[in-house]
Amino acid sequence: MTGLRPRIGEPYRLGTLFRSCLVIACWLCLPGGTSVRGEQEEWGKPFDYGPLACRDTNIHGEQRLRILGPFYEARVSPEGESFSALRPIVSRRTDPAGGQTRLEYLWPLAVVRKSTHEESWRFANIMYTDFDVTDDESRYRFWIFPLVFRGRDAEHRDYMAVFPIAGTANEVMTFDSAEFVFFPLYARSMKSGMVTYDILWPLFSKTVGEDMYRVRIFPFYGRAVKKGESERTFVMWPIWTWARYERPGTSGSAYILFPIFGRTIAENQLSWMLLPPFIRWTEGRGRDRGYSEAQVPWPFLRIGHGKVERFHLWPLVGAQKEAGIRSSFLLWPLVSTWSRTTANEQTDRVVIAPFVQYERRLEGGSGAGEDMEVSGRALKLWPLLSYRQRSNVSSFKAPSLWPALRVQSIEDNVAPLWTLYSRETNGDSVETELLWGLYRYRCDVNESRFSVFPMLSWRQSREEPEEKSLLALGGLLGYSRSEGKSRLHLMYLTLCRSGTAELPVAPGIGGPVK
Known part of the structure; x- marks a missing residue:
């Protein structure tokens, strides 16, 4: 079977047409149709047209471009990590330092993963993995689960199986090797040095190994x-x-x-x-x-x-305690708690299914919990809101329609489509959005600003409080002051300049972040 190894781009794998579609989608999913090569590129001057288009740097230092609200987004971090998405069609994450790339198409329909030496993809139940892209004779898998199994194992043995007709499949499920003919008529499997023979499974079975013998006439x-x-x-x-x-x-x-x-x-x-x-x-x-x-x-x-200290009156109430672990339930499976404590970490969880999920992590101290500090929290009030906090970084989103606490693929591909309100903090920096940018507010060490598109936008420097601007309809009418000079804006033109005009600070904006 050497020489028949499938490669991406050949008809046996994705096919030329399918691969071309993937390349085009990836190109569309990047900022400006360009590629990100591991360093932060200049995207030009920031602008804000509300939910139509926005280019800025978020409070985490990532350059960001968004078009048509949640449908298109691209970000590049100072470290070179990038994310881009054309929701809900495709999303892409890259980590140049780790050599990792992940692409998702109509999640969960198709996924592509690439690393320095390994590449894999999945389309529905069709899966392929190349464990070393630099070696044509290396280990690989091509499965149409659970019908077709083809590949080469770690011992460089080629295999092929069409279930349930006949064949051999290596490194499948929990088995080192499995071969069958018209399963369940006959099967032979190997696992951890043991060989099992099955005839009319599960009726007749025999297992032989160095330290193991098993026979069954079920x-x-x-x-x-x-x-x-x-x-x-x-x-x-x-x-x-x-x-x-x-x-x-x-x-x-x-x-x-x-x-x-x-x-x-x-x-x-x-x-x-x-x-x-x-x-x-x-x-x-x-x-x-x-x-x-x-x-x-x-x-x-x-x-x-x-x-083990245990009292269960199932399904009404129950509690259990053993080494480092506590758990309880009320009206199972509606209400449950779980806690695990180690030498320097404690994790607590509370679930009121399906509406409430809460998790708290504590670190440091002796492990008793009293002298530990909270390092992270997560709360889900489904379907109303979700909140996450780790160290001095937090995120609040509403509504939150996915019932699980957090699934990264959901956050990347579909969650922004239904998120109407969001608030993020990073230390003293705050960023708030409503209706995908129709209203925006931001306050960081450099400036405070808010906008209600397209009616009003306001900005004031935190370093130089006299530097400020107030514009209506994007500059149709407005006032700004910088470098000791005041400017009047009318019909998108600067009509007047002076050194005496003053613009009052908007109440409650521009001061310290609470």
Whole structure:
């Protein structure tokens, strides 16, 4: 099969026409139809025509161009990272320092990823990955999931399979290799040194490995032996199951006569079951001494003490505590909480499905939580709003129609289309927008300004408070002052200049950011 490796641009992969469309879309998605080569390019003088078009630098230092509200956007950071989108058709992210590029087309329909040595794409259920674009003989995959599997694995073995007819597929799902003929009639798979043969899966199966042996004639009989660890047997599953464990600290045996009785006797526990799995009592021994748990009946009432403190009256109320982790629920699955604490970090989550999601992260201190500092927060009140804060950077958006807390592809491709109001902060800098730029307000270390397109725009320098301007209808009528001189604007012309006129500061604007 050497020499048949598919490449982007060949009919076997995307096809010449499809690739041409991708190239054109990528070109349209970049500022001015140009490419971003890892450094911040000059985009010209800033301008603001409300939701029609705007070119500026945002409070994060990124040069930005937006056209027709949320439909077109392009940004370049001071570090050279870039983002551009023609929503909801295509978006592109590049990181020249890391050699990473990601393109998304009509997300989630198609995705292209590129790095220094690796390239992959997906169109619906058609997927391709080239693990080393510099080597024609390297590992690759071409899948039309779950029907066609073709590629070359890490051992440079070519494979081909058409499911469920016949073939061999390597490195698929959790298997090192899988081959089949008219599945489920016959299949052979390899995983972690073990070989499994299946005939009329799942009825007849046999697994052989260095330390593992397993045979199954389902549901009549099955036996699995793992040397030095365990032995398991079933007869007329699930009526009779039996197991023996040999690992130090957990060795022992267990059996279940379903649905009547079950028993476990091991180094670390004693357990009884009545009408399994509904009624169960477990008592810890050895390394788990002091632990006990009762299920009467499962899953409705569960009470545990010791290494795991648990009380579940499902689905009404429940709480659980173990090493570093706490969780609880109320009217499952409507209300739930979860908290994890490590040596120097704590994460808390609260969910009131499907309307409220809240997450808080704390860092520093001893890990007890009291002396930690909040490093980040996230809140989703679906479908009304979302809020995120990390260190001194925050973002507020409304409405927020996607129910998950945050999905980057949603933020890139579709969220701006329904975001009517947004507010971002970075330290003392604030940026607010309403209706995709119909109203804008910004305050940073250099200046304060706001605009109501096309009626009014106002600006005042923070460094030189006397430098200010007030324009109506983009300059049809207005006043400005800079360099100690005042100017009157009429019909988009400067008619008068003097050194004495003064423009009052707009109330509440231009002062310190609250």
